[in-house]
Amino acid sequence: MINQMIEGGKxxxxxxETLFDLMKQKLxxxxxxxxxxxxxxxxxxxxxxxxxxSHGAVRVEYYAERIAKGGITTNPKLSI
Numbered sequence: 494m495i496n497q498m499i500e501g502g503k504x505x506x507x508x509x510e511t512l513f514d515l516m517k518q519k520l521x522x523x524x525x526x527x528x529x530x531x532x533x534x535x536x537x538x539x540x541x542x543x544x545x546x547s548h549g550a551v552r553v554e555y556y557a558e559r560i561a562k563g564g565i566t567t568n569p570k571l572s573i
Contacts, residue, residue, distance in 0.1 A: 513538045516553050523557035524567045532571075 507515075513534045520530035533556065541549030559565045 509538055509542055512541065512550060516550060519553050519557055520560070523560040525560055525565070526568050529567070529569055529571075 516534040516537055517527075517530045520533055521527060525533065537549050537552060540546070556565060560567060
């Protein structure tokens with residue numbers, strides 16, 4: 494379970510799977526393709542699971558806003 498504090502100071506407990514699904518949906522609705530949304534949600538979920546909340550779910554709203562404004566590529570071609 495992952496604890497997240499929401500507006501008003503209330504703690505919410507979510508499974509990793511639920512948090513992942515919610516973030517992926519939010520990113521896709523903002524315009525990110527499914528694969529990229531899944532990758533981003535995975536990294537953010539991992540950060541929250543490790544207790545590094547500053548790099549976790551708290552970033553989703555910011556990323557969604559940047560996607561909507563064209564500041565983030567929605568169909569990235571990633572390579573290593």
